[in-house]
Amino acid sequence: MTRIARRLAAWWFAPAPAERLAMLRIVIGGAALVWLLARLPEIYAVAQLPADHFAPAGVVRVLGAPLPLALALGLAIATAGLLVAFVVGFRFRYLAPLAAAGVLWSLSYRNSWGMKFHTENLMVLHVIALAVTPAADAWAIDRKPAAPPAAGYGWAIKLLIALLAATYLLAGIAKLRIAGMAWLDGEQLRNQIAIDNLRKALLGSSIAPLAIPFLDHPSWFIGFSVMTIVLELGAPIALVSPRAGRWWGLVAWGFHVGVVLLMNIWFPYPLSGVAYLPLLRVERAGHWLIARWRRRAGMPGS
Amino acid sequence: MQRLAAAVVSGVLVAATLSPVLRAPWQDDFPLSTYPMFAFARPTTLTMDYALGGTAAGEPRYLDPRLLGTGEVLQAYTVIATAKENRQLPTLCRQIAARVAEDDERDDVAFVRIVTGTHDAVDYLVRHHEGRETELTRCPVPR
Numbered sequence: 001m002t003r004i005a006r007r008l009a010a011w012w013f014a015p016a017p018a019e020r021l022a023m024l025r026i027v028i029g030g031a032a033l034v035w036l037l038a039r040l041p042e043i044y045a046v047a048q049l050p051a052d053h054f055a056p057a058g059v060v061r062v063l064g065a066p067l068p069l070a071l072a073l074g075l076a077i078a079t080a081g082l083l084v085a086f087v088v089g090f091r092f093r094y095l096a097p098l099a100a101a102g103v104l105w106s107l108s109y110r111n112s113w114g115m116k117f118h119t120e121n122l123m124v125l126h127v128i129a130l131a132v133t134p135a136a137d138a139w140a141i142d143r144k145p146a147a148p149p150a151a152g153y154g155w156a157i158k159l160l161i162a163l164l165a166a167t168y169l170l171a172g173i174a175k176l177r178i179a180g181m182a183w184l185d186g187e188q189l190r191n192q193i194a195i196d197n198l199r200k201a202l203l204g205s206s207i208a209p210l211a212i213p214f215l216d217h218p219s220w221f222i223g224f225s226v227m228t229i230v231l232e233l234g235a236p237i238a239l240v241s242p243r244a245g246r247w248w249g250l251v252a253w254g255f256h257v258g259v260v261l262l263m264n265i266w267f268p269y270p271l272s273g274v275a276y277l278p279l280l281r282v283e284r285a286g287h288w289l290i291a292r293w294r295r296r297a298g299m300p301g302s
Numbered sequence: 303m304q305r306l307a308a309a310v311v312s313g314v315l316v317a318a319t320l321s322p323v324l325r326a327p328w329q330d331d332f333p334l335s336t337y338p339m340f341a342f343a344r345p346t347t348l349t350m351d352y353a354l355g356g357t358a359a360g361e362p363r364y365l366d367p368r369l370l371g372t373g374e375v376l377q378a379y380t381v382i383a384t385a386k387e388n389r390q391l392p393t394l395c396r397q398i399a400a401r402v403a404e405d406d407e408r409d410d411v412a413f414v415r416i417v418t419g420t421h422d423a424v425d426y427l428v429r430h431h432e433g434r435e436t437e438l439t440r441c442p443v444p445r
Contacts (some may be wrong), residue, residue: 159315162316200425
């Protein structure tokens with residue numbers, strides 16, 4: 001192994017506690033469960049659209065025609081059940097990949113009706129990644145393994161951060177590939193925001209609270225455009241160090257708040273903060289909750 | 303889990319996530335997306351098809367996406383575009399009208415129109431200057 005490969009391996013496999021990965025399994029799996037349950041009415045609604053609206057995306061391309069409504073809905077409900085097992089860490093090695101496959105299928109099916117949303121891509125990727133890691137070695141119904149895995153747990157958390165960074169990086173690259181440096185002049189972002197809000201107004205939906213004040217002052221959009229590109233292309237900095245990751249995560253969260261205020265587009269996964277939890281020492285919240293519960297129950301060791 | 307297996311799993315997932323960079327940026331997919339949203343240059347003038355309600359006196363009423371059979375505004379946009387492409391606007395109009403009839407909050411809506419509107423987004427939103435609308439189909443709300 002060369003020196004560079006050794007340093008790379010030491011960085012990727014830097015140790016992290018099993019509880020951190022377990023906490024991410026619980027929260028990200030829980031977020032996916034809540035999201036899927038909340039999307040059931042929408043899955044039901046789009047699955048009733050005429051078959052000529054069906055435009056299969058991703059893994060759903062194996063279908064030549066829409067599924068019967070009951071089957072589409074049944075698969076989503078079964079996935080919700082599997083996600084419960086995922087969250088509590090029950091038979092994780094076998095059921096977690098099934099849960100991830102179910103999430104991938106159900107949300108791909110929901111995105112197969114002519115409009116691809118970008119609100120749930122990262123969540124799907126995170127669930128898939130967690131499903132193939134030892135994320136149920138702590139705080140799970142499954143019995144704790146006799147010894148921790150040789151690769152440890154830190155790599156799995158790095159993987160979640162890498163997927164997070166990759167999605168933002170791709171968004172930045174797309175802007176430069178499609179529009180080039182012209183994207184930075186602010187006009188394109190302003191026009192996008194104006195058109196998006198007009199479309200909402202014409203389709204009877206609410207427009208964003210800060211859209212109109214800012215649309216009247218176009219110079220602001222130069223700053224917004226530059227900040228967006230720096231944030232997106234700079235996403236890999238989240239992998240450099242925990243401190244850099246936390247700062248980047250805070251700025252990225254603020255960016256999504258800005259998207260709500262200017263476009264009324266809600267990305268619940270990042271807005272709730274769940275997308276950025278791999279950047280934090282989330283196990284502390286779990287330890288705090290357990291200690292609190294033990295104190296209340298009057299258990300020893302509290 | 304051995305380090306080699308963990309490295310392979312990591313490499314495959316990261317490579318798959320980044321793989322859309324090899325596609326044309328407008329070839330979007332799910333969940334492996336190029337994330338092309340907001341990347342395209344566009345003018346502020348928008349021509350699009352949408353449904354509008356109208357009172358007996360002719361006052362316009364905006365219809366939310368739910369009345370087009372979806373909770374999502376972008377999906378509603380696609381529903382109308384697809385119906386137009388498939389020459390099914392009159393059918394869609396009747397479906398919307400049937401939903402309007404069951405909506406207590408819209409009991410003043412007497413008819414539904416599907417129109418093509420052309421508006422300048424900044425003029426419309428900031429200066430309240432509406433563009434022009436051309437009616438594609440119209441149907442009564444069954445009461």
